[in-house]
Amino acid sequence: MNFGIIGYGYAGQQHAAALASIEGVALCAIADVDERKRARASAQTYGDYRVLLENPSIDAVSICLPHHLHEEVALAALSAGKHILIEKPLALTVAAGGALCNLAKTTNRILMVEMTHRFLLPLLQAKRRIANGDIGEIVAVDELLVEDVGVFGSLPRWMLDRDQSGGGVGLTSGIHLLDHISWISQQRLTLRSASFSYGQRLGNVEDTAAFALKTDQGVPVHVLLCWRRQGTGLEGRLTIVGTGGTLKVWPWGWIHVQSETDVDKKSFFPEPSTIAERALIGIKGAVQEFLDAIRQDRPPDPSPEESLISQAIIEEAYRNWGE
Numbered sequence: 001m002n003f004g005i006i007g008y009g010y011a012g013q014q015h016a017a018a019l020a021s022i023e024g025v026a027l028c029a030i031a032d033v034d035e036r037k038r039a040r041a042s043a044q045t046y047g048d049y050r051v052l053l054e055n056p057s058i059d060a061v062s063i064c065l066p067h068h069l070h071e072e073v074a075l076a077a078l079s080a081g082k083h084i085l086i087e088k089p090l091a092l093t094v095a096a097g098g099a100l101c102n103l104a105k106t107t108n109r110i111l112m113v114e115m116t117h118r119f120l121l122p123l124l125q126a127k128r129r130i131a132n133g134d135i136g137e138i139v140a141v142d143e144l145l146v147e148d149v150g151v152f153g154s155l156p157r158w159m160l161d162r163d164q165s166g167g168g169v170g171l172t173s174g175i176h177l178l179d180h181i182s183w184i185s186q187q188r189l190t191l192r193s194a195s196f197s198y199g200q201r202l203g204n205v206e207d208t209a210a211f212a213l214k215t216d217q218g219v220p221v222h223v224l225l226c227w228r229r230q231g232t233g234l235e236g237r238l239t240i241v242g243t244g245g246t247l248k249v250w251p252w253g254w255i256h257v258q259s260e261t262d263v264d265k266k267s268f269f270p271e272p273s274t275i276a277e278r279a280l281i282g283i284k285g286a287v288q289e290f291l292d293a294i295r296q297d298r299p300p301d302p303s304p305e306e307s308l309i310s311q312a313i314i315e316e317a318y319r320n321w322g323e
Contacts, residue, residue, distance in 0.1 A: 001025045001291060002057050004082075006049045006073055007064035008032040008041060010152055011087050014276070015062040015114075016041075018284040025291060029058060049073055053080040060294060062114075062287075063087065066158040067166050071096045074111075078103050083110040085290045088175050090304055092166040094312045101304050112290045112300035113307040117180040119285025120278075121268040122255045126238070126247060127184045129257055135242030136259075138185055141221040143177050143238045148231035149202070151275055155227075160203025168205030169227045170196060171314050177223050177238075178211070178310035180251075183302075185240070187215035188309070194317035200229045211317060234275050252278045 003019055005012045008030050019027045030041040031049040038045040046052045052061070053076055060083035063073050071091040077084050078100070090097035090113050104111035117123055130138070147169070149155045158164040159172065182189050191213055196206035207228075213221040238249040245259025252275055256265040269278045293300040 001059050001294070002028045004029040004031065004052050004055070004058045004061040005064060006031045006052065006061055006077075007066075008034075008037040009064065009156065012037075012062065012064035013040070014280055014283050015064060015085075015287065017280055018287045021284060022288060022291065029055060050076060053077055053082060058082060060085065060110075060290070066156070066164050068092055068158075068164045071100065074100050075103065078107050078109055078111070081107065081109065083290075083294050085112050085114055085287065088113050088115060088307055089166060089171065089311050090307055094308050094315055097304070097308045097311065101308075104304070110290065110294050110300060111304045112286070112293065113302070113304050114283065114286045114290075115176065115179055115302055115307060116279055116282035116286060117176045117251060118183065118302055119282040119289070120251050121281070122249050122253065123180055123184065123238075123251050125255050125266070125268070126240070126249045129247055129255070130184055130240065130242075131186070134245065134257055134259060134262070135240065135247050136244030138187070138215075138217075138219050138240055138242055140241040141181055141185065141215075141219060141239070142241075143181065143223050143236070145173055145177060145225045145236040146228055146234075147173060147226070147236075148228045148233045150230075150232040151234045152279075155202070157203075160205055162204050165205060167314065167318060168196075168202065168207055168209070169225045170194075170206055170209030170211075170317065171311070173225050173227075174209055174211065174223065174314055175307065175310045177225065178213075178313055179302075179307060181221060181223070181238070182215075182309070184238075185215060185219070187217055187219065189213045189215060189221060189313060191313050191316050191320075194321060196317075196321055200227060202227060202229065209317075211313075213313070
Protein backbone atom coordinates (compact mmCIF):
# COMPACT_ATOMS: atom_id res chain seq x y z
CA MET A 1 0.00 0.00 0.00
CA ASN A 2 1.40 3.39 -1.00
CA PHE A 3 1.09 6.17 1.55
CA GLY A 4 1.46 9.94 1.54
CA ILE A 5 1.74 12.40 4.42
CA ILE A 6 0.38 15.94 4.19
CA GLY A 7 2.02 18.13 6.80
CA TYR A 8 5.49 17.22 8.06
CA GLY A 9 5.76 18.84 11.47
CA TYR A 10 5.95 16.85 14.71
CA ALA A 11 2.83 14.77 14.03
CA GLY A 12 3.73 14.09 10.41
CA GLN A 13 7.20 12.92 11.39
CA GLN A 14 5.69 10.62 14.03
CA HIS A 15 3.38 9.13 11.38
CA ALA A 16 6.41 8.58 9.12
CA ALA A 17 8.25 6.79 11.94
CA ALA A 18 5.21 4.59 12.59
CA LEU A 19 4.90 3.69 8.91
CA ALA A 20 8.58 2.76 8.75
CA SER A 21 7.99 0.07 11.39
CA ILE A 22 5.00 -1.56 9.63
CA GLU A 23 5.38 -4.14 6.88
CA GLY A 24 3.40 -3.96 3.67
CA VAL A 25 3.21 -0.18 3.40
CA ALA A 26 5.51 2.30 1.68
CA LEU A 27 5.78 6.02 2.42
CA CYS A 28 6.04 7.39 -1.10
CA ALA A 29 5.34 11.10 -0.82
CA ILE A 30 5.29 14.00 1.63
CA ALA A 31 3.74 17.44 1.13
CA ASP A 32 4.55 20.51 3.19
CA VAL A 33 4.76 24.21 2.36
CA ASP A 34 7.92 24.56 4.48
CA GLU A 35 11.02 23.75 2.43
CA ARG A 36 13.04 23.10 5.63
CA LYS A 37 10.62 20.37 6.68
CA ARG A 38 10.65 18.83 3.20
CA ALA A 39 14.44 18.67 3.39
CA ARG A 40 14.14 16.24 6.34
CA ALA A 41 11.99 13.79 4.40
CA SER A 42 13.27 10.56 2.86
CA ALA A 43 10.48 10.34 0.25
CA GLN A 44 9.35 12.33 -2.77
CA THR A 45 8.28 15.80 -1.58
CA TYR A 46 5.83 18.42 -2.77
CA GLY A 47 5.21 22.00 -1.74
CA ASP A 48 1.53 21.70 -2.69
CA TYR A 49 -0.61 18.90 -1.26
CA ARG A 50 -2.83 18.96 -4.36
CA VAL A 51 0.04 17.70 -6.48
CA LEU A 52 0.46 14.75 -4.10
CA LEU A 53 -3.26 13.97 -4.35
CA GLU A 54 -3.01 13.90 -8.15
CA ASN A 55 -0.63 10.94 -7.92
CA PRO A 56 -2.79 7.89 -8.78
CA SER A 57 -0.35 5.47 -7.10
CA ILE A 58 -1.03 6.93 -3.63
CA ASP A 59 -3.68 4.82 -1.88
CA ALA A 60 -3.96 6.63 1.45
CA VAL A 61 -2.81 9.80 3.18
CA SER A 62 -2.19 11.06 6.69
CA ILE A 63 -3.32 14.64 7.25
CA CYS A 64 -1.17 16.30 9.94
CA LEU A 65 -1.91 19.98 9.41
CA PRO A 66 -3.14 22.94 11.47
CA HIS A 67 -6.73 22.30 12.49
CA HIS A 68 -8.29 24.95 10.26
CA LEU A 69 -6.91 23.18 7.17
CA HIS A 70 -8.31 19.74 8.01
CA GLU A 71 -11.69 20.19 6.33
CA GLU A 72 -10.32 21.62 3.07
CA VAL A 73 -7.61 18.99 2.63
CA ALA A 74 -9.80 16.07 3.70
CA LEU A 75 -12.47 17.10 1.20
CA ALA A 76 -9.84 17.21 -1.55
CA ALA A 77 -8.35 13.85 -0.52
CA LEU A 78 -11.73 12.09 -0.45
CA SER A 79 -12.62 13.62 -3.80
CA ALA A 80 -9.31 12.27 -5.14
CA GLY A 81 -10.23 8.77 -3.95
CA LYS A 82 -7.75 8.54 -1.08
CA HIS A 83 -8.31 6.83 2.27
CA ILE A 84 -7.59 9.24 5.13
CA LEU A 85 -5.99 9.03 8.55
CA ILE A 86 -6.28 12.49 10.11
CA GLU A 87 -5.07 14.06 13.33
CA LYS A 88 -7.79 15.24 15.70
CA PRO A 89 -9.98 17.20 15.54
CA LEU A 90 -11.55 15.94 12.34
CA ALA A 91 -12.53 19.52 11.47
CA LEU A 92 -12.89 22.82 13.32
CA THR A 93 -16.57 22.12 13.99
CA VAL A 94 -18.65 19.03 14.62
CA ALA A 95 -20.92 19.97 11.71
CA ALA A 96 -17.99 20.07 9.29
CA GLY A 97 -16.66 16.79 10.68
CA GLY A 98 -20.04 15.15 10.20
CA ALA A 99 -20.07 16.25 6.57
CA LEU A 100 -16.67 14.61 6.04
CA CYS A 101 -17.98 11.37 7.58
CA ASN A 102 -20.90 11.40 5.16
CA LEU A 103 -18.63 12.05 2.18
CA ALA A 104 -16.35 9.16 3.18
CA LYS A 105 -19.35 6.85 3.14
CA THR A 106 -20.51 8.19 -0.22
CA THR A 107 -17.07 7.74 -1.79
CA ASN A 108 -16.53 4.37 -0.04
CA ARG A 109 -13.25 5.52 1.50
CA ILE A 110 -11.91 4.78 4.98
CA LEU A 111 -11.78 7.88 7.18
CA MET A 112 -10.18 7.54 10.63
CA VAL A 113 -9.23 10.10 13.26
CA GLU A 114 -5.88 9.29 14.89
CA MET A 115 -6.92 8.90 18.55
CA THR A 116 -3.55 7.91 20.03
CA HIS A 117 -4.89 7.22 23.52
CA ARG A 118 -7.06 4.33 22.31
CA PHE A 119 -3.83 2.46 21.53
CA LEU A 120 -1.72 3.23 24.62
CA LEU A 121 -1.12 0.02 26.57
CA PRO A 122 -1.98 1.34 30.07
CA LEU A 123 -5.36 2.59 28.83
CA LEU A 124 -6.07 -0.64 26.95
CA GLN A 125 -5.33 -2.56 30.14
CA ALA A 126 -7.55 -0.20 32.16
CA LYS A 127 -10.44 -0.88 29.82
CA ARG A 128 -9.95 -4.65 30.26
CA ARG A 129 -9.80 -4.38 34.05
CA ILE A 130 -13.00 -2.33 34.17
CA ALA A 131 -14.77 -4.74 31.79
CA ASN A 132 -13.64 -7.67 33.98
CA GLY A 133 -15.27 -6.04 36.99
CA ASP A 134 -11.99 -5.86 38.91
CA ILE A 135 -13.09 -2.77 40.85
CA GLY A 136 -16.85 -3.37 40.71
CA GLU A 137 -19.30 -0.77 39.45
CA ILE A 138 -17.88 2.68 38.67
CA VAL A 139 -18.97 5.38 41.14
CA ALA A 140 -16.64 8.31 40.29
CA VAL A 141 -14.02 9.36 37.72
CA ASP A 142 -11.35 12.06 38.00
CA GLU A 143 -8.57 12.95 35.58
CA LEU A 144 -5.77 15.53 35.70
CA LEU A 145 -3.37 16.43 32.87
CA VAL A 146 -0.63 19.05 33.19
CA GLU A 147 1.34 19.33 29.97
CA ASP A 148 4.42 21.54 29.81
CA VAL A 149 4.44 23.20 26.40
CA GLY A 150 7.97 21.95 25.70
CA VAL A 151 7.19 18.27 26.19
CA PHE A 152 6.83 17.69 22.42
CA GLY A 153 8.93 20.68 21.42
CA SER A 154 7.50 24.21 21.51
CA LEU A 155 3.86 24.55 20.51
CA PRO A 156 3.52 25.88 16.95
CA ARG A 157 2.13 29.41 16.68
CA TRP A 158 -1.02 28.31 14.89
CA MET A 159 -1.99 26.21 17.92
CA LEU A 160 -2.14 29.39 20.02
CA ASP A 161 -4.48 31.17 17.58
CA ARG A 162 -8.16 30.30 18.06
CA ASP A 163 -9.04 30.94 14.40
CA GLN A 164 -6.55 28.31 13.30
CA SER A 165 -6.74 25.83 16.20
CA GLY A 166 -10.41 26.05 17.20
CA GLY A 167 -9.45 26.18 20.89
CA GLY A 168 -6.68 25.60 23.39
CA VAL A 169 -5.99 22.80 25.83
CA GLY A 170 -9.72 22.10 26.23
CA LEU A 171 -9.96 20.98 22.60
CA THR A 172 -6.44 19.86 21.70
CA SER A 173 -5.90 17.69 24.79
CA GLY A 174 -9.44 17.46 26.15
CA ILE A 175 -10.77 15.56 23.16
CA HIS A 176 -8.44 12.67 24.08
CA LEU A 177 -9.39 12.60 27.76
CA LEU A 178 -13.15 12.79 27.25
CA ASP A 179 -12.91 10.10 24.59
CA HIS A 180 -10.86 7.63 26.61
CA ILE A 181 -12.96 8.09 29.76
CA SER A 182 -16.11 7.25 27.82
CA TRP A 183 -14.38 4.38 26.00
CA ILE A 184 -12.89 2.80 29.13
CA SER A 185 -16.09 3.11 31.16
CA GLN A 186 -18.36 2.24 28.21
CA GLN A 187 -20.60 5.11 29.33
CA ARG A 188 -21.59 8.20 27.39
CA LEU A 189 -20.67 11.58 28.88
CA THR A 190 -22.79 14.70 29.15
CA LEU A 191 -21.65 18.16 30.21
CA ARG A 192 -22.75 19.72 33.48
CA SER A 193 -20.45 22.77 33.53
CA ALA A 194 -17.05 23.99 32.36
CA SER A 195 -14.62 26.83 32.96
CA PHE A 196 -11.50 28.12 31.21
CA SER A 197 -8.64 30.46 32.05
CA TYR A 198 -5.75 32.23 30.30
CA GLY A 199 -3.20 32.63 33.11
CA GLN A 200 -0.23 31.42 31.04
CA ARG A 201 -0.99 33.98 28.28
CA LEU A 202 -0.49 31.51 25.45
CA GLY A 203 -1.90 33.43 22.51
CA ASN A 204 -5.68 33.86 22.53
CA VAL A 205 -6.55 30.29 23.53
CA GLU A 206 -7.24 28.89 26.99
CA ASP A 207 -4.35 27.22 28.78
CA THR A 208 -6.51 25.72 31.54
CA ALA A 209 -9.84 23.92 31.21
CA ALA A 210 -12.09 22.20 33.74
CA PHE A 211 -15.04 20.01 32.82
CA ALA A 212 -17.69 18.70 35.19
CA LEU A 213 -19.57 15.86 33.52
CA LYS A 214 -21.70 12.84 34.29
CA THR A 215 -22.14 9.50 32.59
CA ASP A 216 -25.42 8.10 31.32
CA GLN A 217 -25.52 6.07 34.56
CA GLY A 218 -25.19 9.21 36.68
CA VAL A 219 -21.51 8.78 37.60
CA PRO A 220 -19.80 12.15 38.32
CA VAL A 221 -16.74 12.85 36.18
CA HIS A 222 -14.22 15.67 36.65
CA VAL A 223 -11.49 16.57 34.15
CA LEU A 224 -8.83 19.27 34.67
CA LEU A 225 -6.27 20.14 31.98
CA CYS A 226 -3.46 22.68 31.91
CA TRP A 227 -0.77 23.77 29.49
CA ARG A 228 2.18 25.10 31.51
CA ARG A 229 4.60 27.56 29.93
CA GLN A 230 7.83 26.21 31.48
CA GLY A 231 9.34 22.75 31.56
CA THR A 232 9.22 19.59 29.45
CA GLY A 233 7.22 17.31 31.71
CA LEU A 234 3.86 15.60 31.47
CA GLU A 235 1.93 15.02 34.67
CA GLY A 236 -1.38 13.30 34.89
CA ARG A 237 -3.49 10.56 36.32
CA LEU A 238 -6.84 8.99 35.56
CA THR A 239 -8.56 7.71 38.70
CA ILE A 240 -11.63 5.47 38.49
CA VAL A 241 -13.31 4.66 41.79
CA GLY A 242 -15.43 1.52 41.91
CA THR A 243 -17.60 -0.19 44.49
CA GLY A 244 -14.87 -2.79 45.01
CA GLY A 245 -11.63 -0.90 44.49
CA THR A 246 -9.77 1.92 42.73
CA LEU A 247 -7.94 2.00 39.41
CA LYS A 248 -5.28 4.63 38.65
CA VAL A 249 -3.60 5.11 35.29
CA TRP A 250 -0.82 7.26 33.91
CA PRO A 251 -1.46 6.81 30.18
CA TRP A 252 2.24 7.08 29.30
CA GLY A 253 3.50 4.72 31.97
CA TRP A 254 1.60 2.50 34.36
CA ILE A 255 -1.63 1.19 35.81
CA HIS A 256 -2.35 0.57 39.50
CA VAL A 257 -5.33 -1.44 40.70
CA GLN A 258 -6.21 -1.78 44.37
CA SER A 259 -9.15 -3.77 45.71
CA GLU A 260 -9.99 -5.83 48.78
CA THR A 261 -8.39 -8.90 47.21
CA ASP A 262 -5.68 -7.46 44.94
CA VAL A 263 -2.97 -4.80 44.75
CA ASP A 264 -1.36 -4.71 41.34
CA LYS A 265 0.89 -2.12 39.69
CA LYS A 266 2.35 -2.63 36.24
CA SER A 267 4.58 -0.49 34.03
CA PHE A 268 4.32 -0.78 30.25
CA PHE A 269 7.24 1.19 28.80
CA PRO A 270 10.99 0.68 29.03
CA GLU A 271 13.14 3.07 31.05
CA PRO A 272 14.50 5.38 29.98
CA SER A 273 12.14 6.38 27.16
CA THR A 274 10.73 9.77 26.24
CA ILE A 275 7.06 10.74 26.12
CA ALA A 276 7.40 11.11 22.35
CA GLU A 277 8.74 7.55 22.08
CA ARG A 278 5.85 6.26 24.17
CA ALA A 279 3.30 8.25 22.17
CA LEU A 280 4.77 6.73 19.00
CA ILE A 281 3.61 3.30 20.19
CA GLY A 282 0.04 4.61 20.29
CA ILE A 283 0.40 6.25 16.87
CA LYS A 284 1.74 2.99 15.41
CA GLY A 285 -1.32 1.18 16.79
CA ALA A 286 -3.62 3.72 15.17
CA VAL A 287 -1.82 3.49 11.82
CA GLN A 288 -1.98 -0.31 11.93
CA GLU A 289 -5.73 -0.21 12.64
CA PHE A 290 -6.24 2.21 9.75
CA LEU A 291 -4.33 -0.04 7.34
CA ASP A 292 -6.20 -3.13 8.56
CA ALA A 293 -9.55 -1.38 8.05
CA ILE A 294 -8.61 -0.58 4.45
CA ARG A 295 -7.38 -4.11 3.70
CA GLN A 296 -10.41 -5.73 5.35
CA ASP A 297 -12.88 -3.23 3.88
CA ARG A 298 -14.48 -2.47 7.25
CA PRO A 299 -15.06 0.61 9.43
CA PRO A 300 -12.08 1.62 11.57
CA ASP A 301 -12.14 1.37 15.35
CA PRO A 302 -12.71 4.02 16.54
CA SER A 303 -15.02 5.35 13.88
CA PRO A 304 -14.59 9.03 12.94
CA GLU A 305 -18.02 9.75 14.40
CA GLU A 306 -16.78 8.73 17.86
CA SER A 307 -14.26 11.57 18.01
CA LEU A 308 -17.09 13.98 17.21
CA ILE A 309 -18.94 12.94 20.39
CA SER A 310 -16.17 14.35 22.57
CA GLN A 311 -15.75 17.36 20.31
CA ALA A 312 -19.47 18.14 20.62
CA ILE A 313 -19.14 18.28 24.42
CA ILE A 314 -16.22 20.69 24.10
CA GLU A 315 -18.13 22.84 21.61
CA GLU A 316 -21.02 23.03 24.07
CA ALA A 317 -18.61 24.03 26.86
CA TYR A 318 -17.14 26.81 24.72
CA ARG A 319 -20.62 28.11 23.87
CA ASN A 320 -21.74 28.11 27.49
CA TRP A 321 -18.57 29.91 28.58
CA GLY A 322 -18.90 32.45 25.77
CA GLU A 323 -15.77 31.43 23.91
